[in-house]
Amino acid sequence: MRATQQLYQVVFDQTKPSDGGLIEMDEINVFWFRRDLRSHDNRGLYQTLTSGLPVLPIFIFDKDILDELEDPTDARVTFIHRQIMRLHQTFRKFGSGLLVYHRKPFDAFKDLLEKYDVKSVFTNEDYEPYARERDHMIRDLLKPKGVRFVQVKDQVIFSPEEILNEQGQPYKVFTPYKNKWRERLKPGDYDQVASEQALDNLFETSGPAPVSLASLGFKETSIEIPSATFDEEIITRYDQNRDFPGLQGTTRLSVHLRHGTVSIREAVSRGVDLSDTWLNELVWREFYMKVLYHWPQVVDQAFKPQYDKIEWLNDESVFKAWCDGKTGFPIIDAGMRELNNTGFMHNRVRMITSSFLSKMLLIDWRWGERYFAEKLLDYELSSNNGGWQWAAGTGTDAQPYFRIFNPYSQTEKFDKDQKYIKKWIPELNSDAYPDPIIDYKMARQRALETYKVALS
Numbered sequence: 001m002r003a004t005q006q007l008y009q010v011v012f013d014q015t016k017p018s019d020g021g022l023i024e025m026d027e028i029n030v031f032w033f034r035r036d037l038r039s040h041d042n043r044g045l046y047q048t049l050t051s052g053l054p055v056l057p058i059f060i061f062d063k064d065i066l067d068e069l070e071d072p073t074d075a076r077v078t079f080i081h082r083q084i085m086r087l088h089q090t091f092r093k094f095g096s097g098l099l100v101y102h103r104k105p106f107d108a109f110k111d112l113l114e115k116y117d118v119k120s121v122f123t124n125e126d127y128e129p130y131a132r133e134r135d136h137m138i139r140d141l142l143k144p145k146g147v148r149f150v151q152v153k154d155q156v157i158f159s160p161e162e163i164l165n166e167q168g169q170p171y172k173v174f175t176p177y178k179n180k181w182r183e184r185l186k187p188g189d190y191d192q193v194a195s196e197q198a199l200d201n202l203f204e205t206s207g208p209a210p211v212s213l214a215s216l217g218f219k220e221t222s223i224e225i226p227s228a229t230f231d232e233e234i235i236t237r238y239d240q241n242r243d244f245p246g247l248q249g250t251t252r253l254s255v256h257l258r259h260g261t262v263s264i265r266e267a268v269s270r271g272v273d274l275s276d277t278w279l280n281e282l283v284w285r286e287f288y289m290k291v292l293y294h295w296p297q298v299v300d301q302a303f304k305p306q307y308d309k310i311e312w313l314n315d316e317s318v319f320k321a322w323c324d325g326k327t328g329f330p331i332i333d334a335g336m337r338e339l340n341n342t343g344f345m346h347n348r349v350r351m352i353t354s355s356f357l358s359k360m361l362l363i364d365w366r367w368g369e370r371y372f373a374e375k376l377l378d379y380e381l382s383s384n385n386g387g388w389q390w391a392a393g394t395g396t397d398a399q400p401y402f403r404i405f406n407p408y409s410q411t412e413k414f415d416k417d418q419k420y421i422k423k424w425i426p427e428l429n430s431d432a433y434p435d436p437i438i439d440y441k442m443a444r445q446r447a448l449e450t451y452k453v454a455l456s
Contacts, residue, residue, distance in 0.1 A: 025115075025116060025117040026054065026116075026117060026203070027053055027054075027117045027119055028053055028054050028055065028056050028116055028117065028118060028119070028203050029048050029051050029053045029054070029055050029056070029118070029119055029120045029121070029122060030048075030055070030056050030057075030058055030112065030116075030118055030120070030121045030122065031044060031045050031048040031049075031055055031056070031057045031058070031121075031122050031123070032058055032059075032060070032121060032122070032123040033045075033057060033058065033059045033087070033098075033123075034059075034123060034124065034126055034131075034260075035124075035126060035155060035258065035259055035260045036124045036154055036155065036260035037059075037080065037083040037084070037087065037259050037260050037261050038083075038087075038260060038261050038262070038263065039087060039090055039091075039195060039196045039199065040192075040194075040195060040196045040263070041192040041193055041194075041195060041263040041265060041266060042124070042154065042193070042195045042260075042263075043124065043152050043153065043154040043193055043195070044122050044123055044124035044151075044152035044154050045057070045122075045195045046193040046194070046195035046198060047122060047150070047152050048120075048122040048150075049195060049198035049199065049201045049202070050198060050201070051120065051122070053119060053120075054201060054202065054203035054204070055201055055202050055203055056096075056099060056116065056118075056202075056203040056205070057087070057091060057096070057098050057099065057202065058098070058099040058100070058101065058108075058112065059084055059087075059098055059099070059100050059101070059210075060100075060101045060102075060103065060105050060108045061080075061100065061101065061102040061103075061211065061216055062103075062104065062105055062134075063102065063103055063104050064104055064105075064130075066102075066216065066217070066218075069218075070374075071374070072217065072218050072219050073218070073219050073220070073221045073222070074218060074221070075221035075223040075225065075343050075377055076259075076343075076377060076379070077213070077216065077218045078213065078218065078220055078221040078223075078225075079221075079225050079255065079259065079377065080259060081213050081216070081218075083259065083261055084098060084100060084210055085210065088100075088210050090199070091199065091202055093199075094199045094200055094202050095202070095204040095205070095206075096199075096202035096203055096204060096205050097205055097206075097210075098210055099112075100210035100211050102211055102215065102216055105134055105137070105138060106137055106138065106141060109121075109138055109141055109142070110141070113141075113142075113145060113147070118147050119147065119148070120147060120148040120149075120150055121138070121142060121147060121148070121149050121150070122150045122151075122152065123135075123149075123150070123151055123152070124151065124152050124153070124154035124155060124260075125151045125152065125153050125154065125155070125159065126155070127156075127159075127160055127289050127292065127293045127382070128292065128381050128382065129292070129296040129299060135149075135151065154260075154264075155260060155264055156264060156286050156289060157181075157185065157189050157190060157264060157265070157268055157282075157286065158181060158184065158189075158286060160286075160289060160290040160293035160294060161293075162184075163177060163180050163181050163184065163286075163290065165180075170290055170291075170294040171287075171290070172291075172396045172397065173396070173397045174283075174284065174287050174397045175397075177283075177287050177290070178280060178283045178287070181283050181286070181287075182283070185268075185272075189265075189268075190264075190265040190266075190268040190269050190272070191265065192263060192265050192266060192269075223341075223342060223343050223377070224342070225255065225343075225377065226252035226253075226255065226256075226344075228253065228256040228261050228262045229251070229253075230251065230253070230262075230266070230267070230270050231251055232270070232274060234248065234249065234250065234251050235251060235270055235271070235274045235275050235278050236274045236275060237249070238250070238251075238275045238277050238278040239275060239276075239277035239278075242277070242347070242348075243348045243413075243414050244348075244414050244415070244420075245334075245335075245346035245348055245349050245414065245415060245420040246415055246417070246419035246420035246423075250346070250347070251278075252344065253267065254377075254378035254380075255344075255377040255378040257285070257378075258377075258378045258379070258380045264282070267282055268282055284383075285380075285382075285383055287386075288382040288383045288385070288386035288387075289382045289383075291303070291382065291386060291395075291396055292381060292382040292385065292386070295396075298385055298386075298389065298395070299381070299385065300366065302389065302392075302394035302395070303389055303394060303395045303396045303398075304394055304395070304396075304398075306454070306455055307392075307393065307394035307454065307455070308394075309454040309455070310362075310394075310450060310451060310454040311362075311450060311453070311454065312362055312363060312364040313361070313362040313363065314362075314363055314364055314367070315361070315363070318361050318363065318437060318438075319357075319361070319363050319367060321434075321437055322336065322353075322356070322357055322361065322363070322368075323336065323340075323371055324336065324340075325337040325340065325424070325425075326434050327356075327434070327436065327437050328433070328434045328435045328436035328437055329356065329407045329436055330407075330411065330418070330421045330425055330428060331349065331352055331407045331410060331411045331415060331420075331421060332352065332353050332356050332407055333424070333425055334349070334420055334421045334423070334424035334425055335349035335350070335352065335353045335424075336353060337424040337425070338424055339372070339375050339376070340375065341424075342377075343375060343376060343377035344376070344377055344378070345372075345376070346420075348410075348414055349420075350372075350387060351387070351390075351391055351405065352405045352407060352410050353368075354368055354372075354387065354388050354391035354392070355391045355392075355399075355404060355405040356405065356407060358388075358391060358392035358393075359392070359393075359401075359404045359405075359443075359444075359447040359451075360404065360438065360440070360443040360444065360447060361438065361443070362446065362447060362450060365388045365389065365391070365392035365394060366388075368388060369384060369385060369388040372384055372388070391405075393451070401447075401448075401451040401452075401455070402448055402451070404444055404447060404448075406440070406444075407440075408440070
């Protein structure tokens with residue numbers, strides 16, 4: 001066996017002797033795990049397991065993605081690796097296992113096709129620009145070899161092309177999108193499939209455990225990753241508590257929705273039963289996925305092109321103070337320190353900190369978006385981009401440019417006793433805590449004038 005195989009993939013017994021003493025390969029179908037790292041209520045996995053052939057499950061640690069990560073303790077890699085190990089152990093109970101590659105997807109599939117008689121590759125749909133380009137490339141690789149590439153809707157209730165306005169165009173405003181989404185929703189849309197009950201159709205294999213974290217070039221994180229728990233009390237009281245960062249008022253399920261360790265259908269069913277407000281947050285998630293799908297240029301451009309005329313100041317020392325949580329504005333600094341230490345930031349505080357950076361400090365929203373992308377456990381391109389463009393006023397259905405969050409009044413409304421702030425800023429009210437890096441009134445007026453000039 002080649003050294004690269006020993007390091008980068010699980011090795012399976014994929015051949016058997018024929019009557020003539022030659023070696024023939026078993027016909028199989030493949031299920032490709034991506035952002036759906038669970039064996040329960042997994043629609044793509046279920047369709048593969050009931051397709052009539054033994055199923056080989058695979059996962060690819062994509063070098064195109066991992067090579068872009070600078071932190072060797074990136075908690076997201078640890079999280080994914082743990083889920084991969086859990087899946088592998090689950091499949092071992094059925095005499096199978098998870099074939100894991102650490103390669104570029106194109107190279108992984110070339111290797112796969114050399115070793116197995118693959119009839120079909122099943123996977124769940126992914127709507128991000130890179131994923132769509134990658135999937136197109138894999139489809140083109142498989143097609144000449146007569147291998148079907150089957151994509152299944154799983155990570156959303158309605159795909160980006162399903163909810164359209166009366167003219168057949170995608171919505172640009174959330175409220176009518178939400179209304180159509182809610183109008184179309186029927187119980188069957190969030191019925192769950194018993195994919196875990198069909199695992200005896202996995203391809204019987206033997207081989208070592210998947211790749212180690214160290215072989216990927218990463219180390220275990222010290223960041224605590226929240227459990228995948230649907231706390232019904234939190235969901236029921238979500239509309240009352242969600243805006244207060246000092247309370248345990250949110251489920252912290254976003255990292256699990258991002259990587260598919262919980263099912264969107266289970267989440268929606270809880271929202272339908274327990275909380276319209278919580279359900280609407282799941283609709284926002286699909287709205288931003290739809291925006292990115294139909295307008296992929298928003299990755300690095302303002303949704304409203306005229307906003308790209310804004311003359312950002314982009315002061316690097318000011319940006320560093322914001323990143324480090326040392327602006328002298330307590331609610332901002334508490335949020336940034338929470339992010340840096342836990343990989344999480346409360347959603348209300350995300351809005352305050354992003355508005356502060358883009359409007360009060362006049363730093364390009366793309367700088368902040370990239371920083372969040374590096375730090376957030378639940379980083380999802382569509383939601384992160386949509387949230388930042390909303391706060392900066394540049395996005396679809398964004399807050400108007402003249403609406404600027406006041407960090408002092410936001411604190412008074414949502415952290416009046418400073419429980420959240422004091423947790424993250426123990427030196428508050430001491431000489432160790434910095435003075436504000438800007439004057440609020442001056443910065444607000446400066447932002448209004450700068451935006452007005454750009455949009456005139």
